[in-house]
Amino acid sequence: MLLKLIILMILLFAKEVSARSIEDRFPYKFIYKPEFKKGDVNSITITLIVKSAVPNFRLRNAIRDTWGNENQNIPNTNIRTVFNVGLSNATKLAMESYVFEDILQSDFQDSYWNLTAKTVMGIRWAMEMCKSSDFFLLSDDDYLILLKRIVDYLRRSGFHKNDPLYIGYFTSRRPQRERGQKWKVSYEEYPRSLYPPFVVGGAVVLSRKGLEAMSQGIAKAQYIRLEDVFLGLAAETVGLKPINLSTVSRYCIKNQLFSGKVDILKEKIMVSHGFNKASDLEPYWEKLKSQGIV
Ligand SMILES: *[C@@H]1O[C@H](CO)[C@@H](O)[C@H](O)[C@H]1NC(C)=O
Numbered sequence: 001m002l003l004k005l006i007i008l009m010i011l012l013f014a015k016e017v018s019a020r021s022i023e024d025r026f027p028y029k030f031i032y033k034p035e036f037k038k039g040d041v042n043s044i045t046i047t048l049i050v051k052s053a054v055p056n057f058r059l060r061n062a063i064r065d066t067w068g069n070e071n072q073n074i075p076n077t078n079i080r081t082v083f084n085v086g087l088s089n090a091t092k093l094a095m096e097s098y099v100f101e102d103i104l105q106s107d108f109q110d111s112y113w114n115l116t117a118k119t120v121m122g123i124r125w126a127m128e129m130c131k132s133s134d135f136f137l138l139s140d141d142d143y144l145i146l147l148k149r150i151v152d153y154l155r156r157s158g159f160h161k162n163d164p165l166y167i168g169y170f171t172s173r174r175p176q177r178e179r180g181q182k183w184k185v186s187y188e189e190y191p192r193s194l195y196p197p198f199v200v201g202g203a204v205v206l207s208r209k210g211l212e213a214m215s216q217g218i219a220k221a222q223y224i225r226l227e228d229v230f231l232g233l234a235a236e237t238v239g240l241k242p243i244n245l246s247t248v249s250r251y252c253i254k255n256q257l258f259s260g261k262v263d264i265l266k267e268k269i270m271v272s273h274g275f276n277k278a279s280d281l282e283p284y285w286e287k288l289k290s291q292g293i294v
């Protein structure tokens with residue numbers, strides 16, 4: 001009898017482990033779940049999922065008019081942009097969601113150390129809603145994205161939605177272990193001495209196939225608060241290899257553009273970090289427009 005009981009428990013436990021899905025691991029609910037708008041079937045479709053903090057209304061609006069604009073001038077390309085937020089008490093969000101239909105909100109608390117949950121909810125939404133999207137860009141609201149250059153790169157490379165793609169600027173890094181470091185991780189949270197290769201920060205390109213692989217990896221990978229490292233772990237779990245986009249671009253921050261240290265015309269930059277003010281983004285975008293870059 002006791003043996004039977006033990007075996008039964010093993011069976012129950014085994015079932016639970018194998019059945020663990022992305023929904024079981026991140027059991028949050030969607031509050032606003034925007035529709036995916038189907039575009040022209042002969043074009044490629046890219047979906048931008050932009051992590052944003054609830055109070056950043058002004059910044060989201062600037063993105064809607066600049067790099068996240070669904071009607072920007074990129075030939076044969078359907079663009080869908082959604083903003084990915086967590087819970088907060090801001091009631092303005094309901095109106096914003098009603099007007100723009102691009103707010104993706106889930107019911108976890110919106111905080112910096114919940115960015116992994118936010119990233120995962122973006123992927124859950126994409127898996128469920130964007131069946132006809134070829135590519136995905138996971139980004140943040142403090143970025144500048146030159147989408148035209150990214151789309152050109154994907155086309156030039158001959159990439160297809162069924163290629164297992166996980167693309168961006170990536171490095172191999174050691175966990176920070178020192179007290180006071182911003183991304184300090186304890187040995188309990190992450191025992192290994194090296195992170196797997198992961199796309200750093202807020203510009204990750206996935207193909208549809210890459211998204212599916214990532215989703216399977218997320219269900220199994222070890223949890224870590226650092227959302228970009230977590231995607232690297234998820235990718236490693238399923239053998240999805242990152243592609244370094246730096247051959248055609250490189251990681252860049254706003255100050256390097258504004259000081260002229262980096263020449264955006266010469267350097268073929270595709271993304272830049274540090275655009276956390278609408279008043280920086282909007283005029284800079286106009287400048288890029290006048291130079292024919294966007
Ligand atoms: C919203 O406000 C209530 C009351 O002030 C508070 O208890 C709750 O934690 C807040 N929720 C969030 C997500 O900030």
Ligand SMILES: *[C@@H]1O[C@H](CO)[C@@H](O)[C@H](O)[C@H]1NC(C)=O
Binds near residue numbers: 107108110111112114
């Ligand atoms: C993340 O969200 C969950 C669910 O709302 C909450 O219980 C938890 O405290 C949050 N974690 C952090 C670090 O903010």
Ligand SMILES: *[C@@H]1O[C@H](CO)[C@@H](O)[C@H](O)[C@H]1NC(C)=O
Binds near residue numbers: 170172197246247
């Ligand atoms: C990716 O490219 C950048 C820039 O050339 C380089 O610094 C980095 O080491 C590369 N990453 C890997 C893993 O090779």
